[in-house]
Amino acid sequence: MSNYKLVKNAVGRLVPDSINGEKATPFMGVGKFQPKGKKYSRQISTNADFPDDGNKQVEDLKTALLKAGLKDGMTISTHHHFRNGDLVANQIFKIASELGIKNLRWFPSASFPCHSPILEYLEDGTIHHIEGSMNGPLGDYASKGKMKGMAVLRSHGGRYQAVQDGEVHIDIAVIAAPTADSFGNCTGDRGESACGLLGFALADSEFADKVIVVTDNLVPFPCYPWQIQGQNVDFVVKVDQVGDPSKIVSGTTQITKSPDRLLIAEMTTQFVVDAGLVKDGFSFQAGAGGTALSFGIYLKDYMVENQIKASFVRGGSNKYLVEMLEEGLTNYILDGQTFDLEGVRSMRENPNHINTNPFVSYNYHSKGNVASMVDMVILGATEVDLNFNGNVVTHSDGRLLHGIGGWQNCLFSKCTILPIPLFRNRIPVIVDEVTTLCGPGELIDVIVTERGIAINPLRKDLIEATKDSKLPIKTIQELQAEAEEICGGKPAKPKLGEKVIAAIKWVDGTVIDCVREVL
Amino acid sequence: MSNYKLVKNAVGRLVPDSINGEKATPFMGVGKFQPKGKKYSRQISTNADFPDDGNKQVEDLKTALLKAGLKDGMTISTHHHFRNGDLVANQIFKIASELGIKNLRWFPSASFPCHSPILEYLEDGTIHHIEGSMNGPLGDYASKGKMKGMAVLRSHGGRYQAVQDGEVHIDIAVIAAPTADSFGNCTGDRGESACGLLGFALADSEFADKVIVVTDNLVPFPCYPWQIQGQNVDFVVKVDQVGDPSKIVSGTTQITKSPDRLLIAEMTTQFVVDAGLVKDGFSFQAGAGGTALSFGIYLKDYMVENQIKASFVRGGSNKYLVEMLEEGLTNYILDGQTFDLEGVRSMRENPNHINTNPFVSYNYHSKGNVASMVDMVILGATEVDLNFNGNVVTHSDGRLLHGIGGWQNCLFSKCTILPIPLFRNRIPVIVDEVTTLCGPGELIDVIVTERGIAINPLRKDLIEATKDSKLPIKTIQELQAEAEEICGGKPAKPKLGEKVIAAIKWVDGTVIDCVREVL
Secondary structure: OOOOOOOEEEOOOOOEEEEEEEEEOOOOOOOOOOOOEEOOOOOOHHHHHHEEEEEEEOOOOOHHHHHHHOOOOOOOEEEEOOOOHEOOOOHHHHHHHHHOOOOOOEEOEEHHHHHOOOHHHOOOOEEEEEEEEOOOOOHHHOOOOOOOOOEOOOOHHHHHHHHOOOOOOOOEEEEEEEEEOOOOOOEEOOOOOOOOOOOOHHHHHOOEEEEEEEEEEEEOOOOOOOOOOOOOOOOOEEEOOOOHHHOOHHHHHHOOOOHHHHHHHHHHHHHHOOOOOOOOOEEEOOOOOOOHHHHHHHHHHHHHHOOOOOEEEEEEHHHHHHHHHOOOOOEEEEEEEEOOOHHHHHHOOOOOEEHHHHHHHHOOOOOOHHHOOOOOEEEEOOOEEOOOOOEEEEEEOOOOOOOOOOOOHOOOOOEEEOOOOOEEOEEOOOOOOOOOOOOOOHOOOEEEEOEEEEEOOOOHHHHOOOOOOOOOOEEEEHHHHHHHHHHHHOOOOOOOEEEEEEEEOOOOEEEEEEEEEEE | OOOOOOEOOOOOOOOEEEEEOOOEOOOOOOOOOOOOEEOOOOOOOHHHHHOOOOOOOOOOHHHHHOOOOOOOOOEEEEOOOOHEOOHHHHHHHHHHHHHHOOOEEEEEOOHHHHHHOOOHHHHHOOOOEEEEEEHHHHHHHOOOOOOOEEEEEEHHHHHHHHHHOOOOOOOEEEEEEOOEOOOOOOOOOOOOOOOOOOOOHHHHHHHEEEEEEEEEHHHHHHHOOEEEEEEOOOOOEEOOOOOOOOOHOOOOOOOOOOHHHHHHHHHHHHHHHHHHOOOOOEEEEEEHHHHHHHHHHHHHHHHHOOOEEEEEEEEEEEEHHHHHHHHHEEEEEEEEEEHHHHHHHHHHHHHOEEEEOOHHOOOOOOOOOOOOHHEEEEOOOEEEEOOOOOOOOOOOOOOOOOOOOHHHHHHOOOOEEEEEEOOOOOOEEEEEEOOOOOOOOOOOEEEEEEEEEEOOOHHHHHHHHHOOOOOOOHHHHHHHHHHHHEEEEEEEOOOOEEEEEEEEEEEOOOEEEEEEEEE
């Protein structure tokens, strides 16, 4: 028996009207939902309850969790600054399981294959459900309909928005920090486990009832520069190792070697050049995918040749962006997440490598953010449909295997480009209708494939600007037809059950789509 | 007719039970008041209501104020980063007065003699009352009983606490910024009007309904490093000049030339040395007064001679602290306010000159702050009484002429020392009972005068540590007797009326004392 009704939202998707017993608002269109009420705020605390000498260290993580009042049904948050190298989240739920705690909501900023031990705690009832991107095994588990509650996927900005707006109340936040002092000031940019930044934990530090900092590098006060402020921290725990920073280079953050994808990256670069978007003082963001990274390299070559300097580039930073900064091709990197150790080094050493967070970059319930000021953004997708709607979370077989990351937030850039292969494993990527609608087509401007480029008809300006381009500009229908001819038809329909296993939130907290159980 | 009753608080002072019609809580003792409820939070905003390109610039200050909804009875905040060189606050109320707006509450972080034009707007009803420290003419005006409402004085930390806790709801914050971008990111550390930092405006940027940034140096996005984040800003205004930074060196921030005060500074230094407080890794804060500055110089000499390095020093920074940092005598300056242009330069150039704010340093309704971690703090006072209670706001004649600054917040240091002259203008500074009780004696540890040092009997550890010192350690009663003998008796009682003209808040928002009209 489901405890929700399905209702049709503004993009025609049937979405649940409630999620795990709480009322949900269907997506109303981009910029249409007007938030009401005040931001969430936590209980007023007093320094009288904290040590005068500022030392908040407690014996171990279990002690900290118990002092923080860990109990059944709580929401526990963690963060993915170590990506696939996180060593803290699993420990939390091991402790909780041993204590017999049940029905926790795990609220990670993202989960990775390294979190597969969590499956045990989903099975034994320690965790009721996960709210956060699930890359790999946990998504697969949810896709089988096995998770007790409904998953909720949000973008990085949507996660900040949800916490800020009180949609998700975090009882205990646990922040894994490569360097910290005993007051709780902490940072990701130095220490043996340096992973770059801790921005995904900012909302948690500001809004969670209790905040625990776990570090393997305790330094004397003040740990400066600090990325998270000790004034928001309750307890500090020293452990042997918080994470393996070599694993931040994982999955989607390696450059492509595929000739097709290199071609796509080259065509994408030529497109932004032909469209007149690459000029002094411009800005861009390229996501973590291999094609996007290659785009950055081609773009850099063009900038060097033509002596063009960017105002800023947005990271996910990596060694290629760092080179651009160090070679004077951009004034700043505005970074949200370091994707390799060169990014970590640059963030630590270069004052123009700016440490940002989802409040600065992505929060839609704010007074503006950086995302909408970026001239062009290069993103990936698992599917795009004829209305330019994009999917980033499910495969064509319906399985939920990827997170949203900053993808939805980035769609607000002035020109959103998806360089994607026309097909993967002989399955066309351009489809009649995306399996899961993560981003509305009105925000997706250009699709670049190895066989041609489609410009969203809404972007008459881009069509006009590139009318003399030598690039193979086609309609999206033409691209779809080519893919289907090569692959022998449309992708098979996924075999889905009735049960909604995950809700996909839009940047404003409304439900843009949902994911069903795969049979 | 007064609309309040007077009630006795935990230090025996009669204080109003309501302030300008709102219920007030009498001081209950240090650390005794337990705050209830949640922090204030403002209305959730949405980026849909802000320009995609991030440009929030409007024509002029009047336009910004009107767009922000300026109307009768609102609370308007400004900040004293320019101290006596502020050029913005007066403009705001000139505009309001010309628009016929009435009964505003002005909520500056402090006011100075440069704000004497505000007298006109108090007279014509534009401003109902001032909440904030009043240095000079505005305090004198209030002392005469002429202000319509009751003034409220808070420490820097108390101001943050009041805003955070929702005790003061700011309708419109106006932040004068030496450098800003059109998105609202701004900073005080550079630009022609560079004044150092903008930390006093942090609470306002986070909690005010509408935030206006006024700058005379508009730079391309991103204005980085930023001290105030554009994500909290509604409007940006460009003007010719926001302030005169040469005037941040004003009043209390010049080194003393008085032989007596130099002696006091020297004795203070000898005291902290004899008490064993000056050792590797120690920390100190010396306030803005001339004696405190001289203490810093003597202390530095001692540190150099004995090869002692501080962990951090707290500013108000000035050229002497900057020298210490640059000569390697301290790892960090944790700065709350730059007191001269060398401080401004260092903050801009030296990454170990840390830009803090009242949230980091002083907010008592937090999870700890820096103030209680400082080993020793050197502060001034207008009066001290036999119970070691201190007064910083009124003179013995009862006139309210000074602000609290960070004074109350600093009392939480591990050793609070007041180096003060035994008398001023032949009026003894040690009195039976302070005219206004700003800080309870239990937090004031040592009084250093030119004729002897008194240690608070509560600090048995300090008495023990200095028992072999050659310094003239006496009781506070002995010091008082000497002063009275020299001056020919106790100070004359001030001639006060019944009317309460100002409430003095403690760091937790309770009322520790009040100031009466001077007849």
